[in-house]
Amino acid sequence: MKIRWTVLTLAITFSCAIAFTQAQNPPAPIPSVVEKLRDDLYVLKGEGGNVTVLVTNEGAILVDAKFERNHDDLVAKVKTITNQPIKYVFNSHWHGDHTGGNAKLLPGAQIIAHKNALADMVKGKAPGQPQLTYSDQMGINLGGKEVVAYNFGSCHTNGDTFVYFPAQKVLAAGDCFNTGNGQGLNPNNRLTYSFYMDYMSGGSFVGREKTADALLKLDFDTVVPGHGPVTTRARFVEWREEITKIRGRITTMLRENKSKDDITKMLVAEFGWDATGNAVTRSLDGMIAELK
Ligand SMILES: [Zn+2]
Numbered sequence: 001m002k003i004r005w006t007v008l009t010l011a012i013t014f015s016c017a018i019a020f021t022q023a024q025n026p027p028a029p030i031p032s033v034v035e036k037l038r039d040d041l042y043v044l045k046g047e048g049g050n051v052t053v054l055v056t057n058e059g060a061i062l063v064d065a066k067f068e069r070n071h072d073d074l075v076a077k078v079k080t081i082t083n084q085p086i087k088y089v090f091n092s093h094w095h096g097d098h099t100g101g102n103a104k105l106l107p108g109a110q111i112i113a114h115k116n117a118l119a120d121m122v123k124g125k126a127p128g129q130p131q132l133t134y135s136d137q138m139g140i141n142l143g144g145k146e147v148v149a150y151n152f153g154s155c156h157t158n159g160d161t162f163v164y165f166p167a168q169k170v171l172a173a174g175d176c177f178n179t180g181n182g183q184g185l186n187p188n189n190r191l192t193y194s195f196y197m198d199y200m201s202g203g204s205f206v207g208r209e210k211t212a213d214a215l216l217k218l219d220f221d222t223v224v225p226g227h228g229p230v231t232t233r234a235r236f237v238e239w240r241e242e243i244t245k246i247r248g249r250i251t252t253m254l255r256e257n258k259s260k261d262d263i264t265k266m267l268v269a270e271f272g273w274d275a276t277g278n279a280v281t282r283s284l285d286g287m288i289a290e291l292k
Contacts, residue, residue, distance in 0.1 A: 088109060090161055160176050
């Protein structure tokens with residue numbers, strides 16, 4: 001017994017030491033890569049959510065702020081694009097990989113989010129809370145360039161913001177629409193779209209259809225997803241159609257009293273979902289509850 005306790009104590013001491021070392025030396029933040037979409041519109045890809053940057057001669061407008069640890073790199077990358085200061089930052093939703101950088105940007109920039117995103121940040125005591133909020137739609141006119149933010153109800157959360165750049169025909173979609181492995185490139189290498197709804201924050205699978213239809217009334221040809229590669233309107237339409245197909249399949253299976261396991265197998269086989277990914281582990285229970 002005594003030997004066992006010694007072994008246990010040693011094991012605990014050892015794992016605490018590893019945890020302490022990791023806390024002392026967290027992996028370095030990964031620098032983002034700049035992708036040019038238009039002469040005045042760029043995307044910073046990499047760690048955290050995608051950041052869209054619109055350049056005007058009166059300042060830059062950003063969509064999202066990555067994690068706090070990405071702040072220095074984010075500011076440095078914006079400086080490679082423009083000497084203009086960052087004037088406005090939209091938060092596509094409240095999650096930390098999109099808002100973690102808010103606090104460090106606040107001294108110079110106005111942070112804007114949907115009112116429900118602010119409510120979640122207040123509830124979670126998140127730093128860098130937005131100063132400006134809106135309900136359905138708001139616009140900014142800076143340096144003669146127009147940017148419009150929309151909320152069409154629940155999708156990834158109940159506080160999603162879609163930022164539309166009309167002259168550029170670009171939509172920054174946040175996590176309602178993710179490509180790549182957000183969660184895209186599955187083990188079978190088939191492109192799928194993320195179906196991660198944060199039900200704790202009012203996300204909704206059914207709300208996706210309404211949101212997608214409202215977005216498709218806007219005239220855009222390029223979409224910046226919350227995570228993953230920048231893509232086309234055609235892919236966005238494909239995603240819209242997939243929502244209806246998935247809803248139909250799950251509704252039918254629930255009527256046939258099929259189990260969650262059966263539904264998971266169907267999503268993997270027919271829609272290329274990752275059985276261990278966010279959509280299955282964090283959203284499927286909520287989807288089934290919504291569709292029952
Ligand atoms: Zn998110």
